[in-house]
Amino acid sequence: MNWLRSLVVIAGLAAIAAAVAVTAQSEPEIIIRGGEVFTDGALRTADVRVVGATIAEIGAGLEARDGDTEEIDANGLLVLPGGIDPHVHLGGIRMDDYTSGSRAALAGGITTISNFGGVAEGETPAETLARATPEIEAQSIADVIFHPIVSDPASATAESLAALADAGQTTIKVFMVRPTFDSRAPGFVNTMHAARETGVLMMMHCEDAAIVQITSERMVAEGRGSLAYFADARPVAAEEAATLRAVAMAEATGTPIYIVHLSSERALRVAEAAQQRGLPVYVETRPIYLHLTRERFDGPTPGLYIGQPPLREQSDLDALWDGIARGTVHVVATDHVAYTREQKLDPAQNVAQHRAGMSNLQVMLPMLYSDGVNDGRISLERFVEVTSSNPARLFGLYPRKGTIAVGSDADLVLWDPNETRTIRNEDMFSGSGYSIHAGREVTGWPQLTIRRGEIVYRDGEVLGTAGSGELVRREPWQGPPL
Numbered sequence: 001m002n003w004l005r006s007l008v009v010i011a012g013l014a015a016i017a018a019a020v021a022v023t024a025q026s027e028p029e030i031i032i033r034g035g036e037v038f039t040d041g042a043l044r045t046a047d048v049r050v051v052g053a054t055i056a057e058i059g060a061g062l063e064a065r066d067g068d069t070e071e072i073d074a075n076g077l078l079v080l081p082g083g084i085d086p087h088v089h090l091g092g093i094r095m096d097d098y099t100s101g102s103r104a105a106l107a108g109g110i111t112t113i114s115n116f117g118g119v120a121e122g123e124t125p126a127e128t129l130a131r132a133t134p135e136i137e138a139q140s141i142a143d144v145i146f147h148p149i150v151s152d153p154a155s156a157t158a159e160s161l162a163a164l165a166d167a168g169q170t171t172i173k174v175f176m177v178r179p180t181f182d183s184r185a186p187g188f189v190n191t192m193h194a195a196r197e198t199g200v201l202m203m204m205h206c207e208d209a210a211i212v213q214i215t216s217e218r219m220v221a222e223g224r225g226s227l228a229y230f231a232d233a234r235p236v237a238a239e240e241a242a243t244l245r246a247v248a249m250a251e252a253t254g255t256p257i258y259i260v261h262l263s264s265e266r267a268l269r270v271a272e273a274a275q276q277r278g279l280p281v282y283v284e285t286r287p288i289y290l291h292l293t294r295e296r297f298d299g300p301t302p303g304l305y306i307g308q309p310p311l312r313e314q315s316d317l318d319a320l321w322d323g324i325a326r327g328t329v330h331v332v333a334t335d336h337v338a339y340t341r342e343q344k345l346d347p348a349q350n351v352a353q354h355r356a357g358m359s360n361l362q363v364m365l366p367m368l369y370s371d372g373v374n375d376g377r378i379s380l381e382r383f384v385e386v387t388s389s390n391p392a393r394l395f396g397l398y399p400r401k402g403t404i405a406v407g408s409d410a411d412l413v414l415w416d417p418n419e420t421r422t423i424r425n426e427d428m429f430s431g432s433g434y435s436i437h438a439g440r441e442v443t444g445w446p447q448l449t450i451r452r453g454e455i456v457y458r459d460g461e462v463l464g465t466a467g468s469g470e471l472v473r474r475e476p477w478q479g480p481p482l
């Protein structure tokens with residue numbers, strides 16, 4: 001019966017090809033001409049044909065289909081896959097919703113963002129996703145992935161995680177730093193088994209809850225509670241211990257883990273030792289740990305720089321850049337949390353109670369490019385890996401996203417490697433209204449951003465409309481090639 005099955009398959013493929021040809025005629029076409037296109041792991045001079053939402057052809061001297069084709073001159077520009085930021089917080093009490101967060105992202109060359117939502121008591125992760133979906137569909141311009149935050153491991157069983165994956169999202173996040181983590185640790189070990197069985201990737205915030213809680217409370221009681229002492233209130237030891245424990249739990253259960261916003265050399269060495277043992281331990285770091293050190297807390301505005309974990313030493317910063325260069329740090333993501341400058345400088349805050357996180361979506365890629373690629377710390381290949389192709393794989397989007405290839409989504413950034421601009425508060429699209437990096441001169445900026453075939457950012461203006469972004473259906477995670 002094999003010949004019959006082959007015949008059916010061939011007939012089916014012919015029908016699909018015919019359907020593609022028919023829709024192709026009615027869909028808009030863009031040709032990006034003469035850019036240095038990052039495809040197949042390297043740059044080459046080529047044209048890119050976009051038809052509808054997807055990349056249709058990559059080659060030299062492509063001919064326009066008809067008079068309606070939009071031609072974009074990319075001479076002197078890099079053509080890169082759109083950035084994928086899997087660590088973004090939007091909505092709630094924060095100053096960015098999906099619309100303003102999208103604007104900041106698209107102006108910064110990021111075409112896929114994320115959000116997190118807490119699994120409420122008595123709810124399943126899939127129900128949390130369903131509750132979040134209407135806002136995403138109404139507000140977003142960028143494409144979106146969603147991570148339920150699991151506080152009660154009883155809500156994350158093999159059954160409920162399978163339902164989440166069926167609903168198209170394949171990650172959950174767990175905060176080891178929350179005071180409730182330790183008493184529920186046995187439950188979380190069960191959740192790790194469930195994650196392994198269902199292909200769901202666990203994102204873990206690794207700081208030891210007891211050390212952080214008691215250290216910061218005692219410092220407040222002793223009169224050392226001001227934010228100037230923030231780095232001491234959350235010591236590297238707390239991050240190292242939690243990272244080691246997360247790795248041990250992953251090893252014992254055979255479950256891959258994704259460590260969010262790793263900040264210190266000692267925690268990185270724990271993750272690298274696990275990787276050397278062949279464990280699927282993936283590491284994310286965050287721009288503040290690559291561009292800033294704890295001296296910022298000694299200045300007049302320590303509140304602006306508060307994020308968890310805190311800023312560290314120059315040696316930590318150097319180790320993280322080196323980890324990106326060597327491939328032991330897999331993703332750079334913002335942990336974008338938009339507060340106003342006034343909120344961040346609220347004098348009522350201390351090392352135990354404060355607003356953590358800052359706005360970063362618009363300048364993450366330019367600063368990584370400028371300090372990383374231009375300054376020779378990392379290659380362009382690594383830049384694309386940690387901002388696009390690795391997150392695409394780890395978050396179940398590859399090869400639909402994270403690569404410039406025929407058939408992939410046309411999420412593209414036209415990047416001017418030579419443009420030098422000074423970061424200014426008044427140019428920020430985030431509702432936070434400022435950047436902690438204002439005043440910095442940065443070389444390498446996006447000129448134009450395309451999300452699924454639509455030009456959504458051009459010459460300083462965001463063109464996409466709220467509601468055009470999609471909640472993207474995801475596959476189970478895949479490891480980056482090691």
Ligand SMILES: [Zn+2]
Binds near residue numbers: 089335
């Ligand atoms: Zn976060």
